[in-house]
Amino acid sequence: VKNDVLIVGAGPVGLINGLLLARQGVRVTVIDEAPGIVDSPRAMSYAWSILDALDYHGLLTPFQAKGFPINGRGFFVFNTREWIVHKFDCLRGWAHHPYTLTLGQELLAEILLNLLEEQPTAQVLWNTRFVGVRQDPQKVSVEIERDGKPETLEASWLIGCDGGRSPVRKALDLSFDGVTWPRRFVATNMYHTGLTKEDWPASYIVDTEYGAVIAKINQNNLWRVTFSEPESMPREGVEERIDAFAKKALPQGSYELTLHSIYSMHQRTAPKYRVGRVLLAGDAAHVTNPTSGFGLMGGMYDSFCLAEALGAVIMKKHDDEILDRYAKARRDVFLSVTSPISSDSLRMGFYNNVPERLEHDLITMRQMRDDPAFMRRALMAPALLETPSLLDGKTFRDRLSEQGNTPAKSNPYWPD
Ligand SMILES: Cc1cc2nc3c(=O)[nH]c(=O)nc-3n(C[C@H](O)[C@H](O)[C@H](O)COP(=O)(O)OP(=O)(O)OC[C@H]3O[C@@H](n4cnc5c(N)ncnc54)[C@H](O)[C@@H]3O)c2cc1C
Numbered sequence: 272v273k274n275d276v277l278i279v280g281a282g283p284v285g286l287i288n289g290l291l292l293a294r295q296g297v298r299v300t301v302i303d304e305a306p307g308i309v310d311s312p313r314a315m316s317y318a319w320s321i322l323d324a325l326d327y328h329g330l331l332t333p334f335q336a337k338g339f340p341i342n343g344r345g346f347f348v349f350n351t352r353e354w355i356v357h358k359f360d361c362l363r364g365w366a367h368h369p370y371t372l373t374l375g376q377e378l379l380a381e382i383l384l385n386l387l388e389e390q391p392t393a394q395v396l397w398n399t400r401f402v403g404v405r406q407d408p409q410k411v412s413v414e415i416e417r418d419g420k421p422e423t424l425e426a427s428w429l430i431g432c433d434g435g436r437s438p439v440r441k442a443l444d445l446s447f448d449g450v451t452w453p454r455r456f457v458a459t460n461m462y463h464t465g466l467t468k469e470d471w472p473a474s475y476i477v478d479t480e481y482g483a484v485i486a487k488i489n490q491n492n493l494w495r496v497t498f499s500e501p502e503s504m505p506r507e508g509v510e511e512r513i514d515a516f517a518k519k520a521l522p523q524g525s526y527e528l529t530l531h532s533i534y535s536m537h538q539r540t541a542p543k544y545r546v547g548r549v550l551l552a553g554d555a556a557h558v559t560n561p562t563s564g565f566g567l568m569g570g571m572y573d574s575f576c577l578a579e580a581l582g583a584v585i586m587k588k589h590d591d592e593i594l595d596r597y598a599k600a601r602r603d604v605f606l607s608v609t610s611p612i613s614s615d616s617l618r619m620g621f622y623n624n625v626p627e628r629l630e631h632d633l634i635t636m637r638q639m640r641d642d643p644a645f646m647r648r649a650l651m652a653p654a655l656l657e658t659p660s661l662l663d664g665k666t667f668r669d670r671l672s673e674q675g676n677t678p679a680k681s682n683p684y685w686p687d
Contacts (some may be wrong), residue, residue, distance in 0.1 A: 274300050275585050276428035279415055279439050281400040283376060284570040285432030286383035291578030293390035296583050302415060304400035310364035311532045314376040314567035315495060316486060318653035321568050323573050323667035333382045338374030341473045346636055349478035355636045361643035362650060365678050366672050375488060388656040398496030404429060404442050406548045417482045419440045429549045437555035443546045449539030452560060459513055459531040463494050465524020475620045481520040482621035499621050506533060544598035552577055557605040562616040569609045569656055573601050576658045583662060593661050600658045607657045614684035
């Protein structure tokens with residue numbers, strides 16, 4: 272067996288796993304059926320807590336070089352025109368990185384790919400499709416189709432990082448239990464001349480019809496505008512619906528559409544993330560609606576936890592029982608943190624049709640704005656996505672502090 276680990280899927284989760292394993296000297300092959308990195312408009316926002324993990328692994332500096340920080344978020348109540356703005360200043364002096372990083376998922380993946388390709392024990396095979404897997408106590412045998420021709424690859428371990436429709440998960444005969452929301456997302460990239468108000472860089476429009484997530488993608492006035500529509504709508508005619516939405520919800524200024532994509536929204540998880548020598552991570556293991564931005568962040572936290580644990584097993588520093596703990600811990604996080612918090616964000620922004628319930632949400636959001644201690648407690652949510660190291664119980668925050676990296680009182684972006 273030449274490969275220690277075969278990873279299916281060169282999305283961000285597969286690439287992070289590959290990189291962190293290869294850095295430990297593990298021989299890893301990442302395969303993807305696509306000819307290169309997939310560039311559909313998806314993740315772009317990473318909350319403060321995961322920046323500790325990226326910093327610890329030396330990834331924050333290259334990500335920051337291509338991305339930019341955001342210091343808050345706004346909520347625009349469509350019917351009343353009320354703006355509620357939350358600033359992240361309350362994290363200063365407490366968090367190592369008191370801001371949210373914006374970076375398109377395809378740029379993030381490209382950086383990871385470049386770093387992975389520098390690793391002597393790693394290779395990435397494009398145009399290589401996973402077809403099936405068999406396993407025995409020593410190894411996995413993976414059927415692939417490479418440039419249309421069938422082949423078999425062997426490895427000690429297989430990680431399925433092949434996204435929400437995961438052929439690996441299906442080959443294991445695992446279900447994907449949960450719900451699909453009745454409304455789906457239309458994600459667009461557009462240049463927009465009207466989104467100049469400083470509150471906009473990361474904002475929600477709160478409304479049952481015109482609810483949206485609006486975020487600045489780059490400094491050239493390119494924006495991600497994501498709104499929702501009933502799942503039952505035909506896919507045809509979406510450009511007219513984008514136009515109707517933009518004219519009604521963002522009437523100031525004009526727009527030029529550059530990309531769009533329709534996504535169904537789900538809360539779903541596999542019943543287990545480990546079957547013998549096969550593991551699942553990222554969207555292959557669990558999917559959430561992206562309103563809180565917890566999809567890829569959850570997948571990254573899976574990767575940090577799994578790459579460390581699997582590396583220890585391969586280097587014979589740990590029994591493989593640690594992989595059962597990985598599988599349980601990450602599924603528990605999805606069920607108790609990722610999915611309920613993301614569902615509540617979606618409900619708040621897009622399904623808030625009971626006036627008393629909306630008022631209740633708005634009272635909470637105004638209180639967060641006015642009370643920094645309350646705001647800081649509320650901003651702890653993304654940190655709950657982390658599973659502390661299965662080897663030593665430490666969080667990335669603990670590890671940075673041990674390295675003498677102190678929480679930033681101010682930061683290079685917003686000095687006091
Ligand atoms: C509109 C939208 C906005 C989002 N915003 C955010 C956000 O701001 N923050 C956040 O954290 N998350 C966000 N997400 C979620 C995020 O995009 C996903 O969680 C993320 O893409 C998961 O990464 P992954 O690597 O697990 O899977 P994917 O990115 O789906 O990658 C899977 C890879 O597997 C490959 N593959 C599939 N089948 C095979 C096969 N048979 N053989 C070989 N290769 C195969 C595919 O080609 C692909 O490259 C958003 C999602 C959407 C839809």
